[in-house]
Amino acid sequence: MTVTVSGPLPDEVYDVVVVGAGVVGAAIARELARYRLRTALVEASGDVGDGTSKANTAILHTGFDAVPGSLEARLVREGRDRLASYAEECGIPVEPIGALLVAWDEEQLAALPALARKAARNGYRRTRTVAADELRSREPHLGSGASGALEVPGESIICPWTTTLAYATQAVRSGVDLHLNCRVTGVGESAARSPRLLTTGRGPLRTKWLVNAAGLYADEFDRLLGHTDFSVTPRRGQLIVFDKLARQLVSHILLPVPTALGKGVLVSPTVYGNVMLGPTAEDLDDKEATGSTAEGLAFLRERGRRIMPELLDEEVTAVYAGLRAATGQDDYAIRSHPEQGYVTVGGIRSTGLTASMAIAAHVVELLTEAGAKVGTARDLVPVTMPNLGEASPRPYQRADLIAADPAYGALVCHCERVSRGEIRDALAADIPPSSPEGLRRRTRALGGRCQGFYCGAAVRALLDASGADAWSSSSLREAAR
Amino acid sequence: MVVGAGPAGLALSSRLAASGISVETVDREDQPGGVPRHCFHSGFGLRDLRRRMTGPAYARHWADAAVRAGAVLRTGVTVTGWSEGPPADPLAVDVTSPAGLERITARAVVLATGARERPRSARLVPGTRPAGVFTTGELQQAVHLHHRPVGRRAVVVGAEQVSYAAVRTLRDAGVEVVAMVTELPYHQASPATALDARLRHGVPLLVDARVSELLGRGRLTGVALRHRDGRGTTVACDTVVFTGDWIPDHELARRGGITLDRASRGPSVDGSFRTDRAGVFAVGNLLHAVEPASTAAREGLLAAEPVLRHLAGGTRPLAWIPVQVEEPLLWVAPNRLDPADPRVEAGGFVLRTEGRLGPWSSLVVRRDGRVLHRQRMVRGAVPGRTVRLSAAWTAKVRAEVTAAVRDPDGGPVRISVER
Numbered sequence: 001m002t003v004t005v006s007g008p009l010p011d012e013v014y015d016v017v018v019v020g021a022g023v024v025g026a027a028i029a030r031e032l033a034r035y036r037l038r039t040a041l042v043e044a045s046g047d048v049g050d051g052t053s054k055a056n057t058a059i060l061h062t063g064f065d066a067v068p069g070s071l072e073a074r075l076v077r078e079g080r081d082r083l084a085s086y087a088e089e090c091g092i093p094v095e096p097i098g099a100l101l102v103a104w105d106e107e108q109l110a111a112l113p114a115l116a117r118k119a120a121r122n123g124y125r126r127t128r129t130v131a132a133d134e135l136r137s138r139e140p141h142l143g144s145g146a147s148g149a150l151e152v153p154g155e156s157i158i159c160p161w162t163t164t165l166a167y168a169t170q171a172v173r174s175g176v177d178l179h180l181n182c183r184v185t186g187v188g189e190s191a192a193r194s195p196r197l198l199t200t201g202r203g204p205l206r207t208k209w210l211v212n213a214a215g216l217y218a219d220e221f222d223r224l225l226g227h228t229d230f231s232v233t234p235r236r237g238q239l240i241v242f243d244k245l246a247r248q249l250v251s252h253i254l255l256p257v258p259t260a261l262g263k264g265v266l267v268s269p270t271v272y273g274n275v276m277l278g279p280t281a282e283d284l285d286d287k288e289a290t291g292s293t294a295e296g297l298a299f300l301r302e303r304g305r306r307i308m309p310e311l312l313d314e315e316v317t318a319v320y321a322g323l324r325a326a327t328g329q330d331d332y333a334i335r336s337h338p339e340q341g342y343v344t345v346g347g348i349r350s351t352g353l354t355a356s357m358a359i360a361a362h363v364v365e366l367l368t369e370a371g372a373k374v375g376t377a378r379d380l381v382p383v384t385m386p387n388l389g390e391a392s393p394r395p396y397q398r399a400d401l402i403a404a405d406p407a408y409g410a411l412v413c414h415c416e417r418v419s420r421g422e423i424r425d426a427l428a429a430d431i432p433p434s435s436p437e438g439l440r441r442r443t444r445a446l447g448g449r450c451q452g453f454y455c456g457a458a459v460r461a462l463l464d465a466s467g468a469d470a471w472s473s474s475s476l477r478e479a480a481r
Numbered sequence: 482m483v484v485g486a487g488p489a490g491l492a493l494s495s496r497l498a499a500s501g502i503s504v505e506t507v508d509r510e511d512q513p514g515g516v517p518r519h520c521f522h523s524g525f526g527l528r529d530l531r532r533r534m535t536g537p538a539y540a541r542h543w544a545d546a547a548v549r550a551g552a553v554l555r556t557g558v559t560v561t562g563w564s565e566g567p568p569a570d571p572l573a574v575d576v577t578s579p580a581g582l583e584r585i586t587a588r589a590v591v592l593a594t595g596a597r598e599r600p601r602s603a604r605l606v607p608g609t610r611p612a613g614v615f616t617t618g619e620l621q622q623a624v625h626l627h628h629r630p631v632g633r634r635a636v637v638v639g640a641e642q643v644s645y646a647a648v649r650t651l652r653d654a655g656v657e658v659v660a661m662v663t664e665l666p667y668h669q670a671s672p673a674t675a676l677d678a679r680l681r682h683g684v685p686l687l688v689d690a691r692v693s694e695l696l697g698r699g700r701l702t703g704v705a706l707r708h709r710d711g712r713g714t715t716v717a718c719d720t721v722v723f724t725g726d727w728i729p730d731h732e733l734a735r736r737g738g739i740t741l742d743r744a745s746r747g748p749s750v751d752g753s754f755r756t757d758r759a760g761v762f763a764v765g766n767l768l769h770a771v772e773p774a775s776t777a778a779r780e781g782l783l784a785a786e787p788v789l790r791h792l793a794g795g796t797r798p799l800a801w802i803p804v805q806v807e808e809p810l811l812w813v814a815p816n817r818l819d820p821a822d823p824r825v826e827a828g829g830f831v832l833r834t835e836g837r838l839g840p841w842s843s844l845v846v847r848r849d850g851r852v853l854h855r856q857r858m859v860r861g862a863v864p865g866r867t868v869r870l871s872a873a874w875t876a877k878v879r880a881e882v883t884a885a886v887r888d889p890d891g892g893p894v895r896i897s898v899e900r
Contacts, residue, residue, distance in 0.1 A: 245735055291609040316603045320610065396577045406579035411559045414509050451600035457622035461629065
């Protein structure tokens with residue numbers, strides 16, 4: 001079990017290096033861990049899932065609205081079933097609450113049958129048209145003017161943080177090396193099947209096979225190997241997360257009827273018991289522009305007011321923005337370059353979470369076809385993830401856990417009801433957090449309505465004692481010198 | 482049962498226990514005392530205890546008083562929700578603590594869960610999400626309870642009394658305060674406090690300005706400000722403290738189906754601190770975010786009588802007369818009257834205004850068009866500070882109802898401002 005965060009990298013030749021520990025890279029590393037291969041997962045940031053993966057809309061899609069016949073359509077369909085059973089197996093929170101595509105005018109209402117036919121072409125036949133009165137009885141807090149809906153009962157909400165962490169944890173426990181704070185800056189020429197030399201911020205790294213799962217930077221990485229067939233335009237999505245007290249307002253994922261401009265703004269419960277409004281869709285050229293804007297928030301509030309006016313009276317818990325890796329192409333940009341021993345996994349958009357396990361299987365196939373000797377698959381070391389979801393009991397609700405260890409009854413973060421035991425476990429986990437945000441993604445601590453008014457100082461003290469926080473007192477003191 | 486061991490909950494517990502009632506007081510924090518625990522400035526206790534104390538000393542005073550009087554005080558105990566009580570006991574809550582899960586039943590539950598400051602996200606301040614962003618509550622705990630370094634250059638958002646407390650805490654932590662920013666055209670603290678910060682400590686006050694964006698990746702590097710006239714500027718800093726803008730911590734109240742005041746977001750109560758759920762009372766800053774600790778403690782003491790009346794089998798009103806405010810007033814607490822017994826135990830009403838009220842403006846209380854009371858405010862009022870209204874006129878409401886002068890149901894009581 002090897003996770004490194006600093007210092008030189010192991011002086012050995014890996015069979016496969018996966019660049020990028022987002023949900024897709026972590027899934028690929030996990031899939032590779034089934035085989036007798038020396039695999040490394042390398043990540044520029046100090047944590048897994050720290051880029052695009054941490055800030056998506058957290059939906060486990062059916063793929064009903066994919067482009068029929070596309071690679072994305074197939075991988076989403078396959079990935080959905082794989083992830084659904086994986087989630088059950090290792091405790092990733094999922095709630096199958098179903099979606100309603102709400103039509104707000106006659107034109108949108110008229111578009112629903114075509115969407116149902118498209119879903120059928122994608123192999124999804126459980127859609128159903130819902131009349132206005134039934135829609136109102138099922139979602140009584142919808143704004144006025146909703147004229148009907150298409151029901152997609154298979155759409156679910158999922159925890160994206162636990163998913164990435166489960167993949168990475170299982171990969172590491174099954175023998176994959178994870179190197180964090182390790183940005184790959186250069187790729188050496190490879191001569192006929194001899195190992196390739198990668199230059200990283202932490203020194204050289206040697207590998208026979210290379211997988212590019214660099215997310216927003218997949219195009220730039222591709223350029224290092226001479227490929228220019230796609231470029232990534234970051235598409236920003238800003239989201240507003242409302243307080244848990246708003247959760248009773250909505251019981252389905254409320255999707256808009258898609259238009260030429262994109263999938264539009266949705267209102268959805270989260271597995272943490274909140275309600276999410278968003279995202280915006282803004283094409284940018286800065287791959288680090290993850291800030292929210294006054295215009296974006298005003299736009300979301302205007303949309304939200306129409307979809308569900310009462311939602312706007314609720315307190316806002318969080319505002320965030322994520323960047324999708326848009327390529328201007330209709331499909332994922334997954335390309336195998338056998339002669340280079342290289343596979344690019346680019347253009348993975350918001351469906352990437354759903355498709356991740358299928359993408360991983362597909363990539364291993366591509367590597368095998370290209371000549372990688374993977375051998376026979378073996379079982380992975382099982383993992384059980386801490387439950388961050390509201391649908392099943394959390395530690396503070398479990399008498400058995402608290403009886404065995406009273407730390408699970410000592411609540412530190414009151415809004416999210418996170419115990420000292422859970423924070424301790426996260427700090428001691430195989431892949432510990434490197435920041436308060438990382439701790440939040442593992443436990444929900446600091447993620448609630450007070451945003452630290454009550455517990456912030458205590459949680460940060462625990463984190464600092466573990467030496468994990470980059471803005472801890474010791475680093476601040478050093479910076480002050 | 483009392484939920485929350487801040488000044489209000491502790492003061493109430495001490496008085497109830499002294500009356501021979503069996504009282505259990507729970508708090509989710511490890512130490513009792515509520516917010517004063519981390520307010521290290523002195524000035525506590527002057528009004529109610531006639532001596533000068535720090536916040537922690539004040540917190541200890543009331544915790545000791547409650548325990549001495551015989552209340553069972555339990556900390557590290559979180560009330561996680563309401564539960565179905567056994568038939569004979571109408572009220573029951575579920576709690577979690579290191580001792581496990583429990584169901585506590587009581588004949589009266591008093592909510593004293595306090596208030597919090599709205600964080601940056603709830604204020605919809607756009608920008609990046611860097612480290613270095615605080616509320617006063619988190620800042621004070623970080624500095625005074627955990628002795629942690631904060632940053633080097635700070636901007637304080639707000640210019641209320643609590644904002645100046647944040648400035649003091651920052652100074653104690655060795656942080657330079659580069660500016661205070663308020664959207665209003667003036668500060669809302671006492672003149673002495675504001676002058677002291679500005680003149681003696683050189684903290685500039687930027688008025689008519691708001692934070693329009695947070696800047697920086699990883700760590701805060703600055704805040705963008707926008708002036709009312711549209712001018713923009715950027716202030717370099719590594720720390721920003723969002724102060725004031727309080728919201729009652731009303732989760733338990735709301736989950737119990739208790740009606741809240743739309744504007745204050747605290748539970749609606751009458752002059753006896755009764756909510757619209759039988760046997761459930763609410764006191765302290767849960768009702769009016771935020772009053773000084775002494776006000777909260779005083780309410781706790783005053784709430785004892787009504788709770789005792791309830792335990793002795795007191796009746797509940799069939800209907801309440803709403804007490805409403807008109808612009809620019811924001812809200813009033815208590816905000817309903819029992820027609821049969823409209824007394825106000827706290828001795829008066831607490832209000833807030835959205836805009837400045839000039840000197841010599843008046844609060845006017847009317848019901849069905851009849852003026853019940855007129856109260857002149859010699860010094861006027863500003864947003865974010867207490868406005869008090871006498872409760873003497875409530876006797877007239879009672880007289881009206883008893884005599885059934887007109888329609889006994891009548892309309893609401895309305896409070897407006899005349900300039």
